[in-house]
Amino acid sequence: MTLSWLVLSILAVSAIGYVLGRQRALNSAGGDSRGLHSLPSYYGANVAMWTIVPAFAVLIVWLLAQPIYVNSRVLDLLPDSAVAEGGSLGLVMSDVRRVADGLDVAVSQGAMTREEARLISNEATDVRERLGEVGVALGSTVSDDVLVGAQQYRSLNATGYTIMSIVVVLIAFGGAAYSFMRSNAAFRARNVVEKGILALLMFAASVAILTTIGILFALLFNTIEFFRLYPASEFFFGTRWAPSFSGRGGASDLGVLPLLWGTFYISIIALLVAVPVGLFSAIYLSEYASPRVRSIAKPLIEILAGIPTIVYGLFALLTVGPLLVSMFGKDTLGWMSGGTAVMTAGLVMGIMLIPFVSSLSDDIINAVPQAMRDGSYGLGATQSETIRQVILPAALPGIVGAILLAASRAIGETMIVVLGAGAAARLSLNPFEAMTTITAKIVSQLTGDADFASPEALVAFALGMTLFVLTLGLNVFALYIVRKYREQYD
Incomplete structure (x- = not known):
C-alpha cells in the first residue's frame, strides 16, 4: 500500500468512526441528546481522534526511523572494498540509492519484473544493458557490490513499508474500536476531546522551539567536526578564502x-x-x-x-x-x-x-x-x-x-x-x-x-x-x- 492510500485509509476509518461513535452515543441515551454528558459531535470526534492520532504518530516515527535502519543494514552488508572504492560512506549510500531508484524505474516501465529486480546477481554488465533499454543510466562506475546493495536496499524498504502499513492500519482500527466502545451517555467525551485539542495546540506551539533547537544542534555538531580538521584561529582571522577540494589542488x-x-x-x-x-x-x-x-x-x-x-x-x-x-x-x-x-x-x-x-x-x-x-x-x-x-x-x-x-x-x-x-x-x-x-x-x-x-x-x-x-x-x-x-x- 502506497503512503497516499495509507493516509486516505486512515482518514476513511476516522470518518466512519465519527459517524458510528456519534450514533452509538445517541442510541445509549435513547435517541435524546439531552441524556448525554456531551454534545453528540464530541463522541464522534473522540472516535476520530483516537483513530487518527495514534496511527499518524506511529506512521511519522516509522518514516523517520526506517531510513536510518535501512542505511545501517545496507552498510553492514556491503564489503569494506565497496566503501574503499566509493571514497566515503555517504557517497556509497548515494550510489546505492541512485541504483535502487533506477531499478524501481525499470520495474515501473516494464523493463524487468519485480522478481527479476529482486533476484539481481553480480552480473552488473547484463543489468546495465537491460536498464539501458528504458533509459535508466547507472553509470560505468557502479560496482557489483553497489548493485547488490541496491537490491538489499529495495528489499528492506519494501518489507518495511509492508509492515508499516499493516501496523498503522491495525492501530487505526484498534483506536477506533477502543473509543467506539467507550461511547455511551455517561462518558465525558467533551473533556477528552478538549484535552486532546489542548495537547495539539501545545505541540504546535513547541514546533518552532524544537525546530530551532534541531537546527542549532545540527550546525553545532558539524561546526565542531570542522574545527577538529581546520584551525579556528585561521578560520576567524584569515583574510583569504580559497577552498580547494581534495585531489583538485593544494591546501585550502x-x-x-x-x-x-x-x-x-x-x-x-x-x-x-x-x-x-x-x-x-x-x-x-x-x-x-x-x-x-x-x-x-x-x-x-x-x-x-x-x-x-x-x-x-x-x-x-x-x-x-x-x-x-x-x-x-x-x-x-x-x-x-x-x-x-x-x-x-x-x-x-x-x-x-x-x-x-x-x-x-x-x-x-x-x-x-x-x-x-x-x-x-x-x-x-x-x-x-x-x-x-x-x-x-x-x-x-x-x-x-x-x-x-x-x-x-x-x-x-x-x-x-x-x-x-x-x-x-x-x-x-x-x-x-x-x-x-x-x-x-x-x-x-x-x-x-x-x-x-x-x-x-x-x-x-x-x-x-x-x-x-x-x-x-x-x-x-x-x-x-x-x-x-x-x-x-x-
Whole structure:
C-alpha cells in the first residue's frame, strides 16, 4: 500500500468512526441528546481522534526511523572494498540509492519484473544493458557490490513499508474500536476531546522551539567536526578564502573575514537605500496621503515583497548592472569593470527591502494614538512638528524593529548576491568591485559531489553557525534598543 492510500485509509476509518461513535452515543441515551454528558459531535470526534492520532504518530516515527535502519543494514552488508572504492560512506549510500531508484524505474516501465529486480546477481554488465533499454543510466562506475546493495536496499524498504502499513492500519482500527466502545451517555467525551485539542495546540506551539533547537544542534555538531580538521584561529582571522577540494589542488585557505565583509558591505548599501525610502513612504502614507491614494499606493508597494528573489537577481544582472557600467564604467569614470559588483547587489536588495520597512513602519505609525496628535495640534504645533517631535519618537521602538528585520533579511539573502555581486571573496572598500557573502559561499560549498568528511564541505556549517550567531546578536541588540526607548502611552 502506497503512503497516499495509507493516509486516505486512515482518514476513511476516522470518518466512519465519527459517524458510528456519534450514533452509538445517541442510541445509549435513547435517541435524546439531552441524556448525554456531551454534545453528540464530541463522541464522534473522540472516535476520530483516537483513530487518527495514534496511527499518524506511529506512521511519522516509522518514516523517520526506517531510513536510518535501512542505511545501517545496507552498510553492514556491503564489503569494506565497496566503501574503499566509493571514497566515503555517504557517497556509497548515494550510489546505492541512485541504483535502487533506477531499478524501481525499470520495474515501473516494464523493463524487468519485480522478481527479476529482486533476484539481481553480480552480473552488473547484463543489468546495465537491460536498464539501458528504458533509459535508466547507472553509470560505468557502479560496482557489483553497489548493485547488490541496491537490491538489499529495495528489499528492506519494501518489507518495511509492508509492515508499516499493516501496523498503522491495525492501530487505526484498534483506536477506533477502543473509543467506539467507550461511547455511551455517561462518558465525558467533551473533556477528552478538549484535552486532546489542548495537547495539539501545545505541540504546535513547541514546533518552532524544537525546530530551532534541531537546527542549532545540527550546525553545532558539524561546526565542531570542522574545527577538529581546520584551525579556528585561521578560520576567524584569515583574510583569504580559497577552498580547494581534495585531489583538485593544494591546501585550502578558509578565512571568513572576506565573506563577513562582503555580507555587511552589501547589507549596509541595501539599508541605505531601503530605510530612507521605506520610512519616508510610510510617513507620507500614514500622515499626508488621502484615503484614495493610500488604498492604491500601499498595495503597490507591498507587491515588491511578493516578487521572487531570483527575479530581483535577474533584474540586477540584466538591468542594474549594465546601467551602472554605462555610468561608472571604463568609458566614463573608469570605476567599474563589470556589471557584478557590491553596488549592483546593494541597490537591488535595497529595492527588495523597501516594503519590509515601509509596511511595518506604516502600521507602527498608525498605531500611535490619535489623542497624541490632537494634543500636539492643540498646543499649536504644525503637522511636520507633530510628526518629528511626537509621532516618530512614539513609534521609534517599532521602527527600529522594522529596520533590524530588514537587516536580517539582507544578511540572509542569496540569489541577488549570486547574480548581482559576483563570487569574489575580497577585502575592499570599492563598492564597484565584485564581492560575495556568507550565504552565497554556503551554497557553493555544498553544491556538487562534496565529501562531507572534508573541511571544504564542513566549512559550510561553520559559516552557517557564524551567521546564526551574528543574527542572534543583532536581535539581542534590537531588543535592547526597543526596551531602552520604549514609552507607554494611554
